[in-house]
Every structure is written in structure tokens, then in C-alpha cells.
């Protein structure tokens with residue numbers, strides 16, 4: 001998960017008055033969706049219509065979200081750039097800033113600066129089969145690129161979605177999972193870990209890598225977007241390799257270690273690589289080149 005940045009708050013307020021690069025845009029919370037007992041989605045709209053008009057981003061980019069007086073948090077933009085009426089972010093409650101976000105209400109104002117980072121190579125993905133694989137809250141960045149692809153459906157070949165969570169209660173974006181499952185030209189498989197099912201659960205039961213092996217998407221001319229807990233990624237990679245996926249066609253997004261988002265604080269770099277500037281999107285061939293601590 002992303003790290004909270006409570007140290008930024010003093011700088012943030014001070015810099016804001018100078019109108020510098022740390023200045024956030026103001027966004028109004030238009031809706032709050034309870035995804036799970038500890039995860040919420042904020043639907044945000046720019047307070048200034050002129051800012052909304054000029055704001056653009058690409059699927060895979062992230063932003064710094066601020067709760068004034070509390071600090072900042074880094075989250076991916078979870079909504080699609082094909083749907084610009086709102087910007088959405090999803091977050092888990094785990095610290096000071098996210099706890100403050102938890103106490104916010106519809107109509108409250110939050111800060112956003114960004115977008116930052118690189119993005120999923122959607123133009124290169126066109127004309128190919130796409131497999132989206134995610135676990136838990138890792139669906140947030142995958143949801144962004146998934147809707148982006150689905151909104152341009154005729155430019156892609158076969159689309160497969162595999163999503164898993166520890167339990168039925170931990171599944172996020174439930175109504176959208178239903179929507180994807182109802183699409184005739186998309187294969188969507190939703191799974192929960194063994195023991196996480198409810199009596200009325202009709203989806204799969206099993207860990208994500210096992211389900212990917214069962215679904216067996218062909219690796220030829222296919223791009224896999226993978227995001228989720230490290231353990232899920234660790235066991236999914238060999239499955240994809242066995243299915244014939246090239247390292248360059250296995251793409252993930254690294255989301256931790258962020259602070260400034262601007263390549264300035266040095267918090268996110270490993271060797272010469274800055275996750276905030278060179279990433280957060282990397283393919284597996286690039287990740288293999290990174291130092292071991294990655």
C-alpha cells in the first residue's frame with residue numbers, strides 16, 4: 001500500500017500560499033462509496049470548473065491527496081480518463097491521513113496535486129489480447145485501465161479479467177464486477193481465497209495464481225496487467241511465464257515509497273530508478289533489472 005505523508009503538511013500549507021509545485025487543487029467530495037469495512041472510494045469533482053477543464057491524466061498515473069491539517073497520501077487515480085466527470089480514488093484506512101479521510105463527508109473539500117508518473121502503454125496494447133489480474137485493493141489501478149480499455153472495446157482483442165480477494169467481504173467495486181461479468185465480450189472470473197466464501201457465493205474459490213492457471217489465457221499477442229499483494233504477484237508471474245507471456249508483456253504498477261511524487265524527496269528511489277518519475281508502471285523485464293530490494 002501507499003505510505004502516508006504526514007511530514008508534508010507544514011510544507012504543504014506554506015508552499016500552497018506561494019503557489020508553487022506543492023499547491024493542490026481543491027476538490028469537492030461528491031460521493032463516498034463503502035467498498036469494504038476498511039476501504040472507501042471518494043468520487044471527487046474540481047471546485048474550479050476551469051481546472052476541471054484543463055486537467056488530464058492517463059491510466060496508471062497517481063496523485064497526492066491532501067487532508068488539510070493532516071497531511072498527504074498517495075493513491076492511483078482509480079477512475080478512467082475516458083470518464084472525466086469525476087476523479088475517483090480508493091483507499092484503505094491504515095494511518096493518520098486515511099483516518100481523517102474516513103471522517104470526511106460528502107461536500108467536504110480535499111486537495112489533489114498531480115497527475116504524476118508514467119502510465120500503462122495503452123497505445124501499444126491496442127490490437128492485442130488483454131488480461132487484467134488483480135487482488136484486493138490492487139484492483140484500483142487495474143480498474144482505471146480496465147474501463148479505459150472497455151470504453152475503447154473495438155480496439156482490443158480478447159479481454160479477460162481475473163480478480164480475487166481474501167473473502168467476499170473484501171471484494172471491491174462489487175457492482176462493476178457484476179457489470180463486467182454480464183458483458184458478453186469480456187471473460188470475467190472473480191474468486192475468493194479458500195474459507196473466504198459465503199454460503200451464497202457463486203464465484204470461484206481459490207487463490208488468484210491458481211485461477212489464472214485454470215483460465216489459461218494464451219500468452220501469444222497478449223498483455224497482462226497485474227496488480228495486487230506481493231505474494232499474489234510472486235506466484236502469478238511463473239504461471240504467466242508458463243503460459244508463454246513475454247516479460248515485456250507483463251506489466252505492473254509499484255505503489256509504495258512515495259512522498260513528494262515529484263522526484264525531489266529521494267524517498268522512492270532504488271538505485272537510479274525513481275518510482276514516482278520512472279514508474280509507477282513497469283514491465284517485468286524492467287523489474288528484473290532493479291536491485292534485489294524491489
Ligand code: FES
Nearest residue numbers: 259261263266276
Ligand atoms: S516520491 Fe519523492 S522522489 Fe519519488
